[in-house]
Amino acid sequence: MKLIKTSIIPSQPTFAKVEAKSELDFEAICIFVAIGFFLDTDTYWKNKKVLSPASHNKIDSQGNLVNSQPWFDWYSSPRDISFEQALDEFTLLFETIVTEQSKGKKVILPLSGGLDSRTQATALNYIGADVLSYSYEFENGYSETKIAKKIAQICNFEFKPYTIKNGYLWHAIDDLAQLNGCYSDFTSPRQMAIKDEFSKMGDVFSLGHWGDVLFDSMNLEQLTTEEEVTVILKKIVKKGGLQLATDLWETWNLNGDFETYLKNRIALLLEKIHIEDTNANIRAFKSKYWAPRWTSVNLSVFESSRAIQLPYYDDRMCEFICTIPEAYLADRKLQIAYIKHRNPELAKVTWQAQRPFNLYNYETNKLPYNIPYKLINKFKRTLDNVLGKSYIQRNWELQFIGDQNKKQLVDNLFKNQIEGWIPKTLLNFYINQFYKGNYTQNAHPLNMLLVLSKFNQILSDAKTD
Template sequence: MQITNPIIPIKPKEVCIDTNGELDLKAICVFSAIGFFLDDDTYWTHKKVLKPASVHRTSSENILEKSEPYFNWHYTPRHISFEQALEEFSQLFEAIITEQVEDKKVILPLSGGLDSRTQAAALTYLGANVSAYSYEYRNGYPETKIAKQIAQVCDFDFQSFKIGKGYLWKKLDDLAKLNNCYSDFTSPRQMAISDEFSKMGGVFSLGHWGDVLFDSYNSEKLSHDAQVQFLSKKLLKRGGLEFASKLWQTWDLEGDFKSYFENRISNLLSTIKIEDTNAKLRAFKSKYWAPRWTSVNLSVFENSKPITLPYYDNRMCEFICAVPEAFLKDRQLQIEYVKMRNPELATLVWQDKRPYNLYNYTNPSTTKTLSYKVINKLKRTASRLSGKPYIQRNWELQFLGDTNKQQLEAVLLNSKLSELIPEEIITKYTKSFYNEDALRNAHPMNMLLTLAKFNQTQNNG
């Protein structure tokens, strides 16, 4: 069988490279440190995920026989004006969306950011029938406020939802089947409202990866080693290095985890033949991060309705490679597109630059900024004093509190996780999370839960 994988695959495809294998403990350590598997790694030494942007041939037994890339990330900027780049982006973006959604009713997740706002501008301009929604944490930042305003400007149907405490435990088994334990379970918070998706429309238009393709790191030229360090810091989750290092030692793997991890990053970075630092870092994330992290939980959406991703389209990736880096800096193309297609949308607050919008964020007022910060702090303080902690992360709603603790510990016990990870490590991190520093130990707890469900599937399988 011949399989052509997109430049950014929507769904990881797993194949065998051998008939027998064992747990890939090194790969699991990397997974435990950063929250996703690198390159083509899986839980097993004899199973791999098909590489992106390649044509693969597999046998009838799903054994990988041959792979050849048809696209390599590059940076070949053309001598064009910003106005020309904007015109080309506009035509391409709208053509892709038109092809993807056809005449179906579109389901559009909205936030206060730029990616979904750019989609909203395009869908309105194209006259699409749209059902939009947004969600926010109970007792957290009111994310749905800006989303609702966007929907009103565009005349979309709109629903707002609140992510409730402890929803995860009723959804955990289903989520483990959907993402195959290749991601933690608190990151895909869309799972909380997945039952609502079937009522909304015909096809999702998802804005994933626009923020990476249409921005720059604004970095000066960095050496290879400096890029490795930069990426390592970006990839490693809080507490992830320590947790992975403990697993590495426990499983008596050769050398040390940190050296192994940095060497992996170095080798993968070397596969990208781009001189410009910013373009190379973008390519690294698009080649190794998007397919193995961002794409994993798209299955939650796809389980309800067909999904489309305009920023994932091969043509969009090819377009980005030929755009001068200066035009991508600070999201310029998306900002100017919104201003051009729907000026009223540009007057709404940009969540990343609160309290400013797309017209005035470059000229902040000291008084306005200070006033916003003071009011925001007072709201958080009032919330804390009322006995309702301000929620910023999903794990706070799913892990904290006596009931959540009982559910989490029950899963860790019933999954027989101690067959894979020594009981003392499980106990250490559980106690540290609940009794010492939840923020520092949240990622290790996320990974313990993920590995517990993986272990359970192996025992039940």
């Protein structure tokens, strides 16, 4: 008998067999295409599940799940402490975790224009870690590497900039399908574009995933459970995802209707979290069901080259969050105060989400103070359009748009005999809708159909072998 203890937020899935028919779980697949990740312990198969987060599990010699019991439940018990005390506690905990994870190693730090990696940079710089940093930006996109480079310079980190190129996906898609097991779309993990560089960089990745969820609040008023379900659905259902899921639900002649099924699943999962405060409740839901099944999936790209460490995933950090007043978590207050305290120069660098403002003046990112930037930015966009340059904001724009990308996409969709379970008429409908110019509504459906196509290819190859 094997005993497996999973983390509060697992960085990789652990699969086990359960007593059920060895057949595709079409209901679970419909949810997958609607939201971009499998929900709870679902997989492609009815007899295969993922072990729950924060659980003790018994697995027999045949790989069957015998028993599973939780060892931690998300809660909200905010202590009566001052903001300064919360900041001191966060500083000590975060720097302790980062020190433990980086000691004696050359750290690889992906830098962005946001706060999570900047908070890591602050800690790594303060403890004197050996760091190689890098950043990437989209070809014809926002110059995110400029912000990252400034951060690296202030911290005296070695720095490498990269550009995500048009059409890189088609050279990497087979490797990516193997790495993430077709449990995520293929255009979200843009790190795949520079994967070959990772082995030259250092010993261990320090990754900033999930800091933006733990150290923020949705600033919602107290809601009923039904209202919380509505909020969650708005957050997780992708544009075009509900339509594709409904189309597949009807194609596969499943009972009832998809939207009702999805709402009921979300409501049942939400009921398992016993937190009164709406904001803390939704944070817990996302951390329990979204982080392990969405955010963690493509960590495998990093881990295939070097070991990974995730300070925000640390069990101690999750438990710390449960005891902090919601007001201190809202609006990134703790991270901002930490950066200002430890490294004021880093706080002066532009915050990408509030550009062109920084951590000292971002609250003035409103009318009339931001009018000059908005006008200049609009002029640049207009000029780019006149010059025939498309401003790129999302990876799928670089991988799907254009004649060569269209050819690759169509070839990959149809060469894997996916028509056996997804009708050709449905595939053609979404292809045609996308290339008619309805990009944002149909990009996600195409992404998910591509994933299902590669999954089908892996199944076909396995049967051949």
